[in-house]
Amino acid sequence: MKTTAANIGKLNTLNIVTITDHGAYLDAGDLGEILLPNRYLSDNNKVGSSIEVFIYLDSADRLIATTEKTLGQVGEFVSLKVVQMNDMGAFLDWGLPKDLLVPYNQQQIKMVEGKYYLVRIFLDQRTERIAASSKLDKFIDIWPAQYQEGDQVKLVIANKTDLGFKAIVNDLHWGLLYDNEIFQPLRMGRKINGYIKQVREDGRLDLILNRGSKNTVIAFSDKLIAHIKDNNGFSPLHDKSSPELIKSTLGVSKKTFKSTVGNLLKKGIIKIEKDGIRLL
Helix, strand or coil: CCCCCCCCCCEEEEEEEEECCCEEEEECHHHCEEEEEHHHCCCCCCCCCEEEEEEEECCCCCEEEECCCCCCCCCCEEEEEEEEEECCEEEEECCCCCCEEEEHHHCCCCCCCCCEEEEEEEECCCCCCEEEECCHHHHCCCCCCCCCCCCEEEEEEEEECCCEEEEEECCCEEEEEEHHHCCCCCCCCCEEEEEEEEECCCCCEEEECCCCHHHHHHHHHHHHHHHHHHCCCEECCCCCCCHHHHHHHHCCCHHHHHHHHHHHHHCCCEEEECCEEEEC
C-alpha cells in the first residue's frame, strides 16, 4: 500500500520498498524513498514489512531515516543541553548524531555551553531543516484559553518564578503552578498531567497538580499504605507531625495526609496509636 504522507522531524511508520548493500529504502510518500542505513536493520526487516523511523536531514542535507530515539520531535517543547557553540548558534544534544541547532536569532537569551534550555522544535518550511527556538512566546496561542475549572490538561514545566513554576498548557497556553500547592519535585522540561484551578479575568491560567481533595485522598491512599508497609506496618507520622516533615517524607500537604488518614481509619484499614499509625 502506497504511503500518502510522511513527516520530517517526527516518527513515521513506513514500508520497506527494497533492501540494498547500503540499507533499506522506505516509501515516504511525497518525500520519495528514504534510506534507512544498514546499522538500523534487523533480521526481521523484510521487503514489504513496516518499521517505525524518525526522518531528518543528515550532515549533507539528505533525508535519512533512523530508529534511534530522539528526546523530542517537531512541534514539541523539550529541555535540552547545549553541547557546542559556534558562529551559527547553539547545538543541542537531542539523541541523534547530528545535533539540533538553535540559531542566534532564535535564542531568547544568549545560550551557554553545558546548560539546559527549554526549547520548541520546529521545521523550517523553506529549507526542510529541523531547528529549535527558546523564544517560546511565539509558539503560544495569543487568544484567551477556553478551559473550565477542573479540566485535566497536559503540562510542560518551564522556568521557576517568585510565585512558583510557569508551565505550558496543552502546548498552547501559559499557566502557573503556585509554590504552596506543589508537593513533588519539579524540573524544567518535565511533562506531567495537571488541572485547571481557575481561569482569571485576564484569561491567565492558575494550575494545580491534583484535581481536588476527594480525588487526592483516593490517589494518595495507596502511597500511604505502602509507606506504612515499608516501615514494618507502623509509621511515626501523626497529626502533630510538622507539615515540613510530612511533605519531605510523603510529598503531600498535611491537609491531604490528615484527610487520607481519616478515610483509612473509617474503613478500618489503620488504627491511630499514641506515637503514630499502625496498619491493621
